[in-house]
Amino acid sequence: xxxxxxxxxxxxxxxxxxxxxxxxxxxxxxxxxxxxxxxxxxxxxxxxxxxxxxxxxxxxxxxxxxxxxxxxxxxxxxxxxxxxxxxxxxxxxxxxxxxxxxxxxxxxxxxxxxxxxxxxxxxxxxxxxxxxxxxxxxxxxxxxxxxxxxxxxxxxxxxxxxxxxxxxxxxxxxxxxxxxxxxxxxxxxxxxxxxxxxxxxxxxxxxxxxxxxxxxxxxxxxxxxxxxxxxxxxxxxxxxxxxxxxxxxxxxxxxxxxxxxxxxxxxxxxxxxxxxxxxxxxxxxxxxxxxxxxxxxxxxxxxxxxxxxxxxxxxxxxxxxxxxxxxx
Amino acid sequence: xxxxxxxxxxxxxxxxxxxxxxxxxxxxxxxxxxxxxxxxxxxxxxxxxxxxxxxxxxxxxxxxxxxxxxxxxxxxxxxxxxxxxxxxxxxxxxxxxxxxxxxxxxxxxxxxxxxxxxxxxxxxxxxxxxxxxxxxxxxxxxxxxxxxxxxxxxxxxxxxxxxxxxxxxxxxxxxxxxxxxxxxxxxxxxxxxxxxxxxxxxxxxxxxxxxxxxxxxxxxxxxxxxxxxxxxxxxxxxxxxxxxxxxxxxxxxxxxxxxxxxxxxxxxxxxxxxxxxxxxx
Numbered sequence: 001x002x003x004x005x006x007x008x009x010x011x012x013x014x015x016x017x018x019x020x021x022x023x024x025x026x027x028x029x030x031x032x033x034x035x036x037x038x039x040x041x042x043x044x045x046x047x048x049x050x051x052x053x054x055x056x057x058x059x060x061x062x063x064x065x066x067x068x069x070x071x072x073x074x075x076x077x078x079x080x081x082x083x084x085x086x087x088x089x090x091x092x093x094x095x096x097x098x099x100x101x102x103x104x105x106x107x108x109x110x111x112x113x114x115x116x117x118x119x120x121x122x123x124x125x126x127x128x129x130x131x132x133x134x135x136x137x138x139x140x141x142x143x144x145x146x147x148x149x150x151x152x153x154x155x156x157x158x159x160x161x162x163x164x165x166x167x168x169x170x171x172x173x174x175x176x177x178x179x180x181x182x183x184x185x186x187x188x189x190x191x192x193x194x195x196x197x198x199x200x201x202x203x204x205x206x207x208x209x210x211x212x213x214x215x216x217x218x219x220x221x222x223x224x225x226x227x228x229x230x231x232x233x234x235x236x237x238x239x240x241x242x243x244x245x246x247x248x249x250x251x252x253x254x255x256x257x258x259x260x261x262x263x264x265x266x267x268x269x270x271x272x273x274x275x276x277x278x279x280x281x282x283x284x285x286x287x288x289x290x291x292x293x294x295x296x297x298x299x300x301x302x303x304x305x306x307x308x309x310x311x312x313x314x315x316x317x318x319x320x321x322x323x324x325x326x327x328x
Numbered sequence: 329x330x331x332x333x334x335x336x337x338x339x340x341x342x343x344x345x346x347x348x349x350x351x352x353x354x355x356x357x358x359x360x361x362x363x364x365x366x367x368x369x370x371x372x373x374x375x376x377x378x379x380x381x382x383x384x385x386x387x388x389x390x391x392x393x394x395x396x397x398x399x400x401x402x403x404x405x406x407x408x409x410x411x412x413x414x415x416x417x418x419x420x421x422x423x424x425x426x427x428x429x430x431x432x433x434x435x436x437x438x439x440x441x442x443x444x445x446x447x448x449x450x451x452x453x454x455x456x457x458x459x460x461x462x463x464x465x466x467x468x469x470x471x472x473x474x475x476x477x478x479x480x481x482x483x484x485x486x487x488x489x490x491x492x493x494x495x496x497x498x499x500x501x502x503x504x505x506x507x508x509x510x511x512x513x514x515x516x517x518x519x520x521x522x523x524x525x526x527x528x529x530x531x532x533x534x535x536x537x538x539x540x541x542x543x544x545x546x547x548x549x550x551x552x553x554x555x556x557x558x559x560x561x562x563x564x565x566x567x568x569x570x571x572x573x574x575x576x577x578x579x580x581x582x583x584x585x586x587x588x589x590x591x592x593x594x595x596x597x598x599x600x601x602x603x604x605x606x607x608x609x
Contacts, residue, residue, distance in 0.1 A: 050341065050344045051341060071424075071425070072424055072425075075424035075425065075455060076424060076457070079424065079427070079454055079455040079456075079457065080455070080457035083454070083478060083479050084456075084457065084478065087478070087479070088478055093478075093485060105459075131459075131460045134459045134460055134464055135460045135462060135463065135464060138459075138463045138464045138467050138520070139462065139463035139464075139519060139520075141523070141524075142463055142467075142518075142519030142520050142523045142524060143463075143519050145519070145523040145524075146518045146519045146522065146523045146544070146549060147519075150523075150547045150548075150549055151543060151547055153547070154546060154547040154548070289539070292539050293536075293539045293540075296535040296536055296538050296539055296555065296556065297535070297536050298584070298587060299535040299556050299557070299558065299580065299584070300398060300534050300535035300536045300556055302347075302351065302579075302580055302583045302584070302587075303397050303398045303535060303556055303557040303576065303580065304397050304398070305347070305348075305351050305583075306351055306355070306397060306557065306576040306579050306580060306583075307396060307397020307398070307572075307576075308397070309351055309352055309355055309579075310355065310397070310572055310575065310576065313352075313355060313356065319356065320355070320356060322358075322570065322575050323355060323572070323575055325400075325572060
């Protein structure tokens with residue numbers, strides 16, 4: 001596709017550049033050109049709200065809502081109803097059996113329309129109850145596992161790390177396989193003597209992860225370097241000297257954050273005295289979290305503006321090829 | 329009018345105009361500010377690099393045109409990387425608008441990579457509604473892909489596609505990447521895909537969601553995370569392409585600088601008014 005010559009920054013003559021803003025360039029179809037112009041005019045119409053509320057903005061807003069809703073209805077119909085219900089049930093492909101189970105979602109789907117007839121509007125409760133039941137039933141275990149069990153576990157890891165930091169970390173090998181894995185990783189590390197030490201250390205420590213399963217508070221890199229330097233002991237117990245103050249700080253900060261945050265949400269005791277002080281620290285931690293979220297939100301909003309200007313300067317006005325989503 | 333009152337009552341349109349200039353000028357005249365790579369982006373890149381040729385990956389298009397500016401550049405960079413590594417890509421979508429976003433990305437890739445074949449190298453499976461949106465979508469997808477998708481977006485029978493012949497289940501997926509702009513998205517993949525099927529999950533998300541997902545990285549439930557346009561620029565740098573993420577980073581930095589200056593100015597005015605002026609009075 002010959003798109004290079006139309007961009008002003010790539011040395012397109014002003015006449016050529018200007019002509020292709022108003023007439024599609026070779027390789028660009030009219031529907032793409034019309035689409036770009038409609039999108040550009042609507043973008044500017046929506047930007048006009050920044051000056052003041054006006055009819056052009058309202059017009060663009062209504063077009064957006066209408067077209068988005070229309071698009072969604074078509075997509076739901078096409079992807080959910082036709083492909084997953086109508087075709088498999090009424091028009092199954094050659095060789096495939098009719099899926100009779102689809103009668104259940106079909107009936108439940110039709111029952112949602114009972115809401116429109118007041119005398120039988122009770123019928124809508126059945127599909128709603130089904131949707132709620134399926135949603136809760138499916139999500140409950142996963143939610144508990146992902147948000148409670150795993151998150152609690154990593155918090156406990158930090159507590160164990162703090163607990164063991166003041167003394168030597170002790171690792172008891174649980175099987176010969178663990179011994180072999182450690183020896184293998186250490187040999188590989190010694191044999192390669194890599195130039196990019198930190199990258200290889202990362203790969204080698206990834207190798208010994210199974211040894212640290214369910215005792216991840218033990219520092220993997222220290223363990224590997226210990227085995228490289230001292231070899232494996234006879235009695236299956238490895239004592240590690242480890243003083244990573246930055247990790248200790250992180251673990252302490254994490255633990256204090258979780259503890260004080262939980263105290264802030266504990267309402268059965270009045271927040272006075274010691275309790276008040278701890279909950280204040282909790283508020284402080286929460287404020288830092290909200291601050292980080294707000295920073296990311298600002299970044300997101302600016303990104304949206306950047307996206308629109310990239311479209312206006314690149315795809316619409318052809319000022320700069322690097323901003324065009326088509327040319328890259 | 330005292331100058332403090334003038335600053336306090338500055339027309340908001342002046343701020344809009346300054347932000348507009350702060351974004352527009354660097355877009356047209358890039359400064360070339362450096363983009364550093366975060367460990368969260370690096371780990372996704374490393375995992376994709378470590379996959380053997382021909383491995384299957386799943387990239388879920390869980391966003392719509394409203395989030396295109398942030399998520400689409402990272403979609404292009406990730407898909408580009410997977411194609412270079414000769415990985416097979418399955419592209420489902422938890423959002424109805426996702427398949428059109430996927431079509432746009434793969435359409436561009438087909439022009440860039442001659443010989444990229446639909447059905448063998450990639451398949452856009454389309455939108456899957458599932459029993460209800462969210463967790464049940466992912467659970468059904470992971471449970472039986474061909475049952476969830478009788479047909480793809482091009483009307484092919486999914487079970488007849490060559491890419492599906494070698495796919496037995498979630499255990500065959502080298503990595504699952506959810507490109508997410510909200511719900512349903514990453515959270516459903518964590519709760520169902522990671523907790524129940526032990527998939528290796530990474531995500532590319534809008535910046536607004538990024539802090540919400542960070543705990544899952546720390547807990548090892550996610551491999552990596554690309555946050556907003558910055559995440560896209562990081563991955564573009566890793567892959568070695570100059571996309572819309574990279575071209576937007578100068579503008580992003582300058583706009584943030586302007587916002588920070590306004591925050592400092594507002595704080596200065598507050599301090600000056602409450603501590604200096606009041607003392608004088």
